[in-house]
Amino acid sequence: MTRPVHVAGVGMMPFTKPGASDSYHAMGARAARAALEDARVDYQHVEQVYAGYVYGDSCSGQAAVYHLGLSGVPVVNVNNNCATGSTALFLARQAIASGAAECVLALGFEQMQRGAIASHWKDRPDPSQRLLDAMEAIQGPPTDAPVAAQLFGGAARMHMQLYGTRTDTFGRISVKARRHAARNPLALFRDALTLDEVMASPAVFDPLTRLQCCPPTCGAAAAVLCSADFARRHGLDAIVRIAAQAMTTDGNSSFDEKDMRKLVGYDMTRRAAAQVYEASGIGPEDIPVVELHDCFTANELITYEALGLAPEGGAEKFILEGDNTYGGKVVTNPSGGLLSKGHPLGATGLAQCAELVWQLRGQAGARQVEGARLALQHNLGLGGACVVTLFQRD
Template sequence: MSRMQRPVHVVGVGMIPFTKPGASDPYTVMGARAARLALQDAGVDYADVQQAYVGYVYGDSTAGQAALYGVGLTGIPVFNVNNNCSTGSSALFLARQAVESGMVECAIALGFEQMQPGALKGAWDDRPSPLARFIDSMTERQGYDQAAPRAAQLFGGAGQDYLREHGIRPDTFGRISVRARQHAARNPLAVFRQTLTLDEVMASAQVYGPLTRYQCCPPTCGAAAAVLCSADFAKRHGLDQRVTIAAQAMTTDSPSTFEGGDMLKVVGYDMSAAAARQVYEAAGVGPEDVNVVELHDCFTANELLTYEALGLTPEGTAEKFILDGDNTYGGRVVTNPSGGLLSKGHPLGATGLAQCAELTWQLRGQAEDRQVEGARLALQHNLGLGGACVVTLYQRN
């Protein structure tokens, strides 16, 4: 956790339109383009950047250098990061840490992914899977369905457990997809911009438990980046200092993940709750103070669980939160105005930085048709099984 001893500003962000697999440029082109957009937005020359942190999941070693070499050959350290679906925000965490510590004055975080069609799967079959312990816990709790995608079984199983415990309607999960598509319709960078009715969501192919096809995020290609710097650097270069990282925390699994056969905990509920608590404590705010949230909605079930893990609504009340419209415009807190992973898309390494870009635009008042009126505090939640969770609070100065 960082208590932000030295202010760190997000002075530039960039994101390219997300696309379906097979429709994108190579990762080298996507990554360089997103980095150039962030540098241009910041008004910073790449020669002034002192370190780079680059996230991707599916790619060879030093792919980060290959992407940034398309921007320039300045000889700076380039660190490659892989933390499953929280990869992008892990790169952001490291860049923030480098600036806050005084190690550097300016750093860039870049994330990209060139994905293949179909459900996620491991790249290696000749060594232990990093998710083996999670799969074992899941299998002990609910068995293993050879016909269903692994991630859908994990998160769908958590949704199934929540449904049983709290007696909510299965179509409550579907309503999250409906709202995600409504938000994405306003986002020209999202991969799915067509709206859906609740009937269409619920009638789509069953995947696992309460999850239907339209309740699962799609494999996506894309890239996003952020330029971070100190207050002194921003002042010297006349940069936009409106957005500051007020607090940030990264957590990994604790014993509770694997104790008691609770699928909510297997998919990171406790990691998310711990990271959120640390961030609120460090910033001296509560969830009731947050205006806009970008959270990790890889499946509708995870969005519902994350409402409660982040303290946006008390435990057991997520269904009422959704039915009352408290998760959208006109409600208590606007969640995933970008369309989220469900509709904007989920290029694994880019997701955390795309969330950063959206929230930076929101706090600057630059989100156009998606703008959350009067947004001053923005919360980001990015989760990767295996596991890691990064929660970041941004503040408008």
């Protein structure tokens, strides 16, 4: 699969709290229309659709794209937990790169409910049971805290144990996220936070406080991918392409090494990033802007190291020296990230894609990373899947 794959258009609607959104199919259709309009492509030219969502009935993707037209093209519904949106992107890229299609729509949406994420199926085995068993083997019986907070909070504790990381270092990530989100009109939470406010917010699972946990969110995002030939024939803007992409799942180290960082995806991320760097010939030191999966501050911190943005054990220094923001080595989550922009599970990966395409086009407004020609995306789903994507401006 060697054909270049270009991102012709992206679209995203502002994320909202549960109960304040349109229905999932209306949100999905809006985001898809926005991406098609941005690409200047009619839906009739789309040959395949990959529609991602986590919570919804079968064929919800069709319910969304049927608002665009009844063209009869294949619609594939995708569910890979929090990596769903970037999994749809991964499949759309494969279709173009392989020559199976010339123009493909990747769409993600989520209509979430209030409260922590929970399983809706109590009459069958939990697909996360191996993950939960491994967590209990490492840190004892579960508490009443949300399971995801226990998992990522455990990863924070492991980093603290190994490297002496301070609790307020994690809190600084939330402060940075809000500072970035203040520049993003599409972000859910745009009010500034102080470190004192973050650390004084209610405890969720030590060392994580409530303001270090992303909120349940509703929203949608989309991307139109195409081949270079299709872009040329239709006079499209093909300035942004996917330079490399990799998707990984769990290996033995996730469960066998009694390391909470690895249980929540550290090694999945490291392997995916290594594949992307090798395929592209580009290293982490070359990348000026990253959208990474900051579902909790703990995950942002360990992901700095997994992506190679900071050396192992060096994330705290990276944060304290301001190397994760404007004026530093790499701007991480200029959108505000999941912590401030919001995290509608199926849409998250495609919202990250949209932000990075705007950055590479120079269309990010007040949050623009000047001169950015490379951008890295990291999207993680427990259970597990990790997708790392490198975008390049030609």
